[in-house]
Structure formats: structure tokens, C-alpha cells
Amino acid sequence: MDFQLSRDHEDFRQSVREFAEAEIAPHVAKWDVDHHFPVDVVRQMGDLGLFGLAAPAEYGGADGDFTSLCVAIEELGRVDQSMGVTLQAAVGLGINPILTYGTAEQKERWLPDLVAGRALAGFGLTEPGAGSDAGATRTRAARDGDDWVVNGSKQFITNSGTDITSVVTVTARTGERPDGRPEISAIMVPADTPGFVVEPAYDKLGWHISDTHPLSFVDARVSGDHLLGEQGRGYAQFLATLDDGRVAISALSVGCIQACLDLCVQYAGERQTFGVPIGTKQGVAFPIADLAVMLEASRALTYRAAALKDGGAPAAAFKQAASIAKVYATESAVTATRIATQVFGGYGFMEEYPVARFYRDAKILEIGEGTSEVQRMLIARGLGLPVE
Numbered sequence: 001m002d003f004q005l006s007r008d009h010e011d012f013r014q015s016v017r018e019f020a021e022a023e024i025a026p027h028v029a030k031w032d033v034d035h036h037f038p039v040d041v042v043r044q045m046g047d048l049g050l051f052g053l054a055a056p057a058e059y060g061g062a063d064g065d066f067t068s069l070c071v072a073i074e075e076l077g078r079v080d081q082s083m084g085v086t087l088q089a090a091v092g093l094g095i096n097p098i099l100t101y102g103t104a105e106q107k108e109r110w111l112p113d114l115v116a117g118r119a120l121a122g123f124g125l126t127e128p129g130a131g132s133d134a135g136a137t138r139t140r141a142a143r144d145g146d147d148w149v150v151n152g153s154k155q156f157i158t159n160s161g162t163d164i165t166s167v168v169t170v171t172a173r174t175g176e177r178p179d180g181r182p183e184i185s186a187i188m189v190p191a192d193t194p195g196f197v198v199e200p201a202y203d204k205l206g207w208h209i210s211d212t213h214p215l216s217f218v219d220a221r222v223s224g225d226h227l228l229g230e231q232g233r234g235y236a237q238f239l240a241t242l243d244d245g246r247v248a249i250s251a252l253s254v255g256c257i258q259a260c261l262d263l264c265v266q267y268a269g270e271r272q273t274f275g276v277p278i279g280t281k282q283g284v285a286f287p288i289a290d291l292a293v294m295l296e297a298s299r300a301l302t303y304r305a306a307a308l309k310d311g312g313a314p315a316a317a318f319k320q321a322a323s324i325a326k327v328y329a330t331e332s333a334v335t336a337t338r339i340a341t342q343v344f345g346g347y348g349f350m351e352e353y354p355v356a357r358f359y360r361d362a363k364i365l366e367i368g369e370g371t372s373e374v375q376r377m378l379i380a381r382g383l384g385l386p387v388e
Helices: 007-023 028-034 039-047 066-079 081-101 104-116 234-270 282-310 315-349 354-366 372-382
Strands: 120-124 140-144 147-158 165-176 182-190 196-198 212-223
Touching (some): 007 039, 039 081, 066 234, 081 147, 081 182, 081 354, 120 147, 147 165, 165 212, 282 315, 315 354
Parallel strands (some): 120 165, 140 165
């Protein structure tokens, strides 16, 4: 399979890069310190068409491909990981479930604003007691007449508490299956629903610019037509959604590695010790060479998985490729930030240098959208191993 990026993809990459360097890079250090979510820049991203890259034209989208979305996430992530994940979550976790499983009425109501970047949607899967074991969901949704009444809590939910968040789709128990396992469905809860409480934002290690909150639902009542997809299929729907998200997180990781490589090459050529640039020393040059290797391998795995998605590959093949790309690219990103911080020495420990921010931001890449351990379990199962 040829998964080289087209000339159109590369031209698009350049336009996103110019936007990120002009509109994000000059402000990102202050935003990071202030934990500021820049709604105005999100709207500019919408004006650039980033939220609608893979959405149908009937909802204002570009009818483009998944690869283009990965390119955009990579380029935003090269400047700032928080802004990259804002786009990743808005599309992969906010728009995609509605686009894939929504009714015509649901799509018409929610997608135009989401695709245009005028609004954001969240994806509520994780709970205090249900992370990697997402099937352990305790949130419940019960029918009361024509409505659903939701009670429970979610945690670590991206784009859920912004000024432009319009809806959060959550998984909830809606009954039991004949085998005694819980029936889990997906319910769309508009942001202004009484009983839907956005708790105070987390004080996070990284991703300071990204909006992340715990959520509570206390008798949150929504219309019966807010069920997303089939009743009892919410868990399966969300797991399928995560496959796309894993490749998008891989693209975010590629952006992180690219940033580390760029910063290290520049610094190693300028920083002088013992009368020569530190890049003349093998102890510095060889780890930077390793960054280039990790970058090329991560990018190849990521865009191969994206090409499988765009090419309509069998679900099992795409799932395997997504997990392989995710585990390799994210772990490489964490290693890349450690190398970059070491190359910068004491300066790498200072927040005025971007490598410190990338170092803090990278760790979550190995956790979000399924931990590295979960990816290895899925890969092993894809090989036919009966791993639990």
C-alpha cells in the first residue's frame, strides 16, 4: 500500500503550520502558565476548516479524508500539544460519534456548529472506577415516560466545560443483558441540561491549555430522542470510535517528536562548550539521531494506519494498525522529550524553554485513548493470543 502523503496533503500541512506558528506559538507560553483555553483561536481553527476536514459537505465539512485530520493534528501538536488534542478530541470524540451513529435529526441539530468550530462536543466514557475497564460503567440512564434521566459521574473529559461546549455524549447503563452483563447505551446530554454539572477543572501535570473536567449528572433529564445509536450498543460504538482516536493521538505524538528534533538540532548547533557546538559531541549527536529514527518510524506507522482507514480496510486490520501506531508513537514521544530535555541540560528544566512544556505534556499520550498496556493487549489478541 502506498501511504505517502499527496502534494495536496503537504500543501495543507504548510497552511496549518503557518497558522500555528502565527496564531498559537507567540502566545502558548502564557496560555500554558495561565491555564487559558483560547476560544478565539478555536474559532479561527474553525474558520480554517480544521473541524470539518472529514465531515460531509451537507454539514459544512470538506468531504476530506482522515489523513488530512492527522496532518492538522500533527502540525498543531508540533507547536502545542494542548491545541492539538483540542482538535483531536473535538473531531474524533465529539463529532465522529454523532456523524457515525446519529439520526438525521441529531446530525442536523448538532453537526453544523461543531463542524464550523462554533461549538465543541465532549465524549464521556471514563469514570472514577471505570478507566481501562470501560465496561465497569456505573452511570445510569433510566426511562421516565418519554425521557432519559441520567445519574452518575465521568472524569477526565476533554472539551466538556468550555464556553462553547454544546453537548457531551456519555455512556450509561440502561438495563441488563440476558447474560447478566450491563446494557450500556450512549446518551447525548446538552450542556445546558439541568442536573448536568461541570465540576472545577483539573490541576494537571500537562496539557494546561486543554479543557478537562470531571462531570456529574444528578437527575439530568433529556428527551428520549437523545439516545445515540442503538440502545445497548453504546459500549461497542465508543470502542470503535477509539480506534480513530488512537491514530489521531499517534499523529499528535509525531508532532511532539518533530518539535523535539527541531529544537535539539537548532540548540546543538548553537550551544558552545569547550569552544565547539555541543552537536559535535557524539554523546549529544547520537541521541538526536535517535530522535530522527523515532520520528520516521512513528510517522510511517501513523500514516499507514490513516491510509488503512481512508482505504476502507477491514476493521480488524485497522484496529491492529491503530494500536501498533499508538503504542509506538506515544512511547517514542515520551522518550523524545526526555532526550530533548537532556540535550538542553539545565535550560531544559526551565519553563521558559518549550522542551519543559513538551516534557510535561508527553506523558498523557501513553494513557489517553487507551493505555500502552491496553494497546499491547489488543495487539496480542489481534495475533490470536488468548490474553486477558
